Amino acid sequence: MGTPTREALVTGAAGFIGRRVVSELSRRGWRVRAFIHHADAPDFSACEGVVMLVGDVRDPAAVSAALAGTDAAISLAACKMDEPESEATNVGGARHLVDAARAAGVTRIINVSTQSAKLPRPGVYGRTKRAADEAFAASGLVVTTLRPSLVYGADDPGVFGTVQRFVDRLPVVPVCGDGRWLSAPVHVEDVARVIVDCLETPSTVGNTYDIAGPDLLPFDALIDQIAAHLGRRRPTFHLPLALALPAVRILRTLWPRAPISVSNVLGSTQDTAIDPAPALRDLAFAPRPLARGLHEVFGSASDRAWHAEARALAHHLLHVEPSPELRDRYIEAARHLFGETPGPATDFVRRHPWSLRWLEAAQGLMRPRCGLRQRLLLMAAILEATPEHAAWFLQPPPTRMRLFAGLAWRACASAAKILGGMALLPFVPRADERGR
Amino acid sequence: MNVDADVIVVGSGPAGAQAAETLVEQGCRVLMLDTGTTAAPGTAAPRGAFLDLRRHDRAQHRYFLGDDFSGVPLARLGAAPQVTPPRRHVLQLAAGYAGILAEDFAALESHALGGLGAAWGAVSFPFTDGELRQAGFTPVELRPAYERVARRIGISGSHDDTAAWVGPLESLQPPLPLDHNASALLAAYTRQRSALHRRRVRVGLPMLAALSQPLDERPAHDLADMDFWGDSGGSVYRPELTVRRLQRHDGFRYAPGWLVTRFAESSDRLVSVTARAVADGEERTFSARQVFLAAGALGTTRIVLESFREIAREVPLVCNAHLYVPCVHLRQLGRPHIERCHSLAQLTMLHDPTGDSSALVQAQMYSYRSLLLFRLLKESPLPARDSLWIMRALAPAFVIWALEEEDRPAAGRFCRLAPRADGGTVLEVVAPDSPDVEARKRDRQGALLWAMRRLGAWPIRRVHSGPGSSLHYGGQFPISGRDEPFTTDTAGRLHGTRQVFIGDGSAFRYLPAKGLTFTLMANADRVACGMVRCGR
Numbered sequence: 001m002g003t004p005t006r007e008a009l010v011t012g013a014a015g016f017i018g019r020r021v022v023s024e025l026s027r028r029g030w031r032v033r034a035f036i037h038h039a040d041a042p043d044f045s046a047c048e049g050v051v052m053l054v055g056d057v058r059d060p061a062a063v064s065a066a067l068a069g070t071d072a073a074i075s076l077a078a079c080k081m082d083e084p085e086s087e088a089t090n091v092g093g094a095r096h097l098v099d100a101a102r103a104a105g106v107t108r109i110i111n112v113s114t115q116s117a118k119l120p121r122p123g124v125y126g127r128t129k130r131a132a133d134e135a136f137a138a139s140g141l142v143v144t145t146l147r148p149s150l151v152y153g154a155d156d157p158g159v160f161g162t163v164q165r166f167v168d169r170l171p172v173v174p175v176c177g178d179g180r181w182l183s184a185p186v187h188v189e190d191v192a193r194v195i196v197d198c199l200e201t202p203s204t205v206g207n208t209y210d211i212a213g214p215d216l217l218p219f220d221a222l223i224d225q226i227a228a229h230l231g232r233r234r235p236t237f238h239l240p241l242a243l244a245l246p247a248v249r250i251l252r253t254l255w256p257r258a259p260i261s262v263s264n265v266l267g268s269t270q271d272t273a274i275d276p277a278p279a280l281r282d283l284a285f286a287p288r289p290l291a292r293g294l295h296e297v298f299g300s301a302s303d304r305a306w307h308a309e310a311r312a313l314a315h316h317l318l319h320v321e322p323s324p325e326l327r328d329r330y331i332e333a334a335r336h337l338f339g340e341t342p343g344p345a346t347d348f349v350r351r352h353p354w355s356l357r358w359l360e361a362a363q364g365l366m367r368p369r370c371g372l373r374q375r376l377l378l379m380a381a382i383l384e385a386t387p388e389h390a391a392w393f394l395q396p397p398p399t400r401m402r403l404f405a406g407l408a409w410r411a412c413a414s415a416a417k418i419l420g421g422m423a424l425l426p427f428v429p430r431a432d433e434r435g436r
Numbered sequence: 437m438n439v440d441a442d443v444i445v446v447g448s449g450p451a452g453a454q455a456a457e458t459l460v461e462q463g464c465r466v467l468m469l470d471t472g473t474t475a476a477p478g479t480a481a482p483r484g485a486f487l488d489l490r491r492h493d494r495a496q497h498r499y500f501l502g503d504d505f506s507g508v509p510l511a512r513l514g515a516a517p518q519v520t521p522p523r524r525h526v527l528q529l530a531a532g533y534a535g536i537l538a539e540d541f542a543a544l545e546s547h548a549l550g551g552l553g554a555a556w557g558a559v560s561f562p563f564t565d566g567e568l569r570q571a572g573f574t575p576v577e578l579r580p581a582y583e584r585v586a587r588r589i590g591i592s593g594s595h596d597d598t599a600a601w602v603g604p605l606e607s608l609q610p611p612l613p614l615d616h617n618a619s620a621l622l623a624a625y626t627r628q629r630s631a632l633h634r635r636r637v638r639v640g641l642p643m644l645a646a647l648s649q650p651l652d653e654r655p656a657h658d659l660a661d662m663d664f665w666g667d668s669g670g671s672v673y674r675p676e677l678t679v680r681r682l683q684r685h686d687g688f689r690y691a692p693g694w695l696v697t698r699f700a701e702s703s704d705r706l707v708s709v710t711a712r713a714v715a716d717g718e719e720r721t722f723s724a725r726q727v728f729l730a731a732g733a734l735g736t737t738r739i740v741l742e743s744f745r746e747i748a749r750e751v752p753l754v755c756n757a758h759l760y761v762p763c764v765h766l767r768q769l770g771r772p773h774i775e776r777c778h779s780l781a782q783l784t785m786l787h788d789p790t791g792d793s794s795a796l797v798q799a800q801m802y803s804y805r806s807l808l809l810f811r812l813l814k815e816s817p818l819p820a821r822d823s824l825w826i827m828r829a830l831a832p833a834f835v836i837w838a839l840e841e842e843d844r845p846a847a848g849r850f851c852r853l854a855p856r857a858d859g860g861t862v863l864e865v866v867a868p869d870s871p872d873v874e875a876r877k878r879d880r881q882g883a884l885l886w887a888m889r890r891l892g893a894w895p896i897r898r899v900h901s902g903p904g905s906s907l908h909y910g911g912q913f914p915i916s917g918r919d920e921p922f923t924t925d926t927a928g929r930l931h932g933t934r935q936v937f938i939g940d941g942s943a944f945r946y947l948p949a950k951g952l953t954f955t956l957m958a959n960a961d962r963v964a965c966g967m968v969r970c971g972r
Contacts, residue, residue: 329497336505360820374510376813376820380809380810381808382497384500384808384809385501386496390490390491391491394487397771398829400770407829417822
């Protein structure tokens with residue numbers, strides 16, 4: 001090859017976007033200096049040409065040492081949850097990077113900013129990121145600034161991930177504001193790709209781009225879509241901003257690591273004018289549609305429902321999390337034996353796994369050959385015919401005293417579960433259960 | 437017309453295999469026509485002890501549950517428990533075959549190499565003289581045949597308290613060791629012998645076609661407790677062993693892939709046998725001087741009725757009734773299962789309700805371990821998690837008695853050939869339940885259940901596995917002294933034929949409670965000896 005390999009510094013390389021940027025750069029033949037804050041970094045061993053540097057962007061010496069000799073820098077390190085060190089990290093970090101770049105003669109910087117920097121009424125995050133953008137703009141360096149809308153993907157610690165966990169775990173999803181906040185969610189892989197595209201497109205220098213997915217939709221609609229992909233139906237509860245802000249402030253005071261910050265509330269209640277056109281034009285940016293992206297994150301709704309069923313059954317029978325191998329074995333067998341559509345009781349259990357112990361107890365007595373019991377039998381067979389759980393099944397019997405005590409206890413517990421299950425039965429939609 | 441062999445043997449089950457061996461020994465050229473399905477590769481359990489496989493084999497679900505999960509009992513009526521996934525092929529019928537029509541009756545045929553014998557429980561008691569006579573045999577003719585077969589296949593067991601109600605057998609290997617449940621129950625029996633004798637109940641060791649000492653190339657039983665999933669390296673007898681050994685003989689030819697449909701005797705003293713190729717449906721006719729029919733009682737019935745084109749002709753059907761009695765062995769509660777044992781029948785219990793040993797009832801005892809706990813889950817009305825805990829705690833003290841009843845021909849129970857819409861025929865099995873017979877059975881079972889409690893094994897319930905599920909069928913062409921159509925003579929020759937002999941259960945007038953497999957083999961050997969004499 002004629003040209004020597006180019007090298008880039010990525011700050012915030014362990015983060016949600018940073019991880020993907022590192023592998024995308026490596027895939028395109030860049031050598032990468034992955035600048036990370038904590039030593040417990042993601043595993044980049046599969047990526048070629050990646051060197052990990054542990055340090056803090058608040059430390060000017062560490063930043064200059066990391067930057068020296070590289071061709072470009074991608075600034076991703078940021079505090080997003082209104083932490084006390086937000087100012088020092090977001091603004092100070094940007095300034096240190098600018099100074100170091102000037103000193104080292106690095107000519108190319110990609111500044112990854114946020115839509116929050118455009119808010120009329122910004123929080124700590126929006127304000128510090130806007131200050132950082134200004135520092136980069138005033139530096140006279142060759143900078144491109146990118147402002148992504150809501151970024152989503154697997155294992156997101158941010159807003160998307162929080163919403164996902166709420167939908168998964170809460171019966172009602174609390175939403176700050178009226179739920180009409182518009183965002184254009186963009187998949188994290190698309191963001192990583194456009195960052196590297198931008199780095200490799202000199203004509204983008206000096207510009208600022210909104211990075212948005214192709215679907216612009218209100219927050220409530222996004223929650224509905226996430227719920228649908230999780231196989232759930234979740235009502236939302238709208239908290240007026242006047243109540244939400246003080247509530248979150250109090251929450252943050254009592255619980256500094258709470259999963260929601262004032263900046264989150266402000267960022268998800270005020271619309272910003274998102275203009276996707278320049279990125280589409282200058283960078284040939286082609287983000288994936290939201291439906292496809294969500295499908296990639298969650299798998300299909302039906303897969304999710306099957307996973308929930310398999311987990312509920314294994315948890316109930318042996319109090320264990322089924323390994324992916326056993327879970328898939330169960331799903332394959334159950335699809336083959338019972339078909340794709342669950343009966344009403346099974347469907348209820350998929351949506352409310354806690355109900356399994358009560359429902360199956362009542363059904364065992366009243367309808368011993370019902371679908372739910374058949375599925376339990378199949379899962380018991382699969383759990384038993386594997387070395388992983390052999391120890392439980394092959395345990396020698398207890399001494400006689402313990403045996404009789406255990407039998408008495410099990411009898412009482414069974415009676416309680418059966419009664420509880422009978423009380424629950426009226427709430428389970430009934431249909432023809434036969435063979436399901 | 438050229439002749440394919442001296443004798444065509446139809447079927448490779450216990451009877452066919454033994455007859456073929458006898459015929460080949462006597463210098464006959466034998467052609468065995470068989471459908472001959474074998475197990476799919478990869479479904480067999482590897483050699484090894486049950487506990488080791490459970491703890492370490494990552495592929496154990498392939499034989500414990502089956503690739504199609506047929507080992508998980510989701511259907512209301514399962515086949516016999518010994519038809520585990522590795523033996524699934526035993527009941528798998530050839531593609532496109534629809535030979536039997538039965539409602540509420542498990543009329544099962546086997547197209548496997550070794551027939552139903554490939555899934556046989558290996559309990560091998562000779563009939564008593566009384567049972568032999570009632571079934572249509574002459575005891576002195578059958579005794580030497582029993583001994584010959586016992587020497588060939590190897591029977592382990594002993595003569596003990598049950599000897600009075602069991603036929604004599606000289607050629608016995610020492611019995612296999614008993615497990616913890618069996619030794620404790622036998623000790624209890626020894627203490628309570630006189631009380632049980634007064635109720636005409638006796639307990640003893642079973643005779644098993646499983647080797648306690650090596651025989652020919654076969655090893656002694658490895659006590660790995662894997663008998664539901666394999667054959668202990670050939671220690672448990674399977675007809676396939678005989679067929680494989682005979683294949684080394686010049687006088688024997690094994691032709692799998694043929695489903696025999698009918699036979700016809702021609703004027704040149706030959707019998708032609710028409711068979712359909714399983715693979716492509718092509719029909720072909722084979723000819724021989726003699727034919728030995730051993731396609732299983734139901735298969736043979738279909739062939740005979742088809743050959744005579746006897747549509748709607750009713751022939752009798754007998755089938756042992758089968759009942760499982762799961763028990764908790766109280767004395768064993770809280771004690772662990774022993775490591776090395778076999779999972780064949782451990783004990784046998786005989787009851788003589790009439791006092792003249794003419795209508796014995798028999799039960800075999802099995803310890804529950806290697807069939808895995810999940811099978812019990814469907815029997816429990818309690819919540820699943822609690823059921824599993826209870827079953828695990830009780831499992832080492834869990835024994836199952838398999839009761840078998842004799843069965844005699846009854847009015848209204850029969851097989852007949854019925855025309856099918858596509859021009860073919862189907863064997864229709866009609867077997868309605870009769871309440872009075874059920875009541876008599878409950879009486880007889882009462883004494884056995886009492887004896888179980890007396891020995892410390894408390895019955896939990898009675899599980900009827902359904903009519904026909906014993907897989908012991910017979911009675912269609914009974915041995916008869918009179919010259920009647922659709923009977924056989926004492927030599928096993930089918931009435932109205934010169935050289936067609938019947939060697940399977942269809943020649944039995946009735947089925948004693950003992951299980952007919954061993955007697956089937958002895959009778960096949962006897963009939964084959966007679967065929968050699970009359971063929972010369």
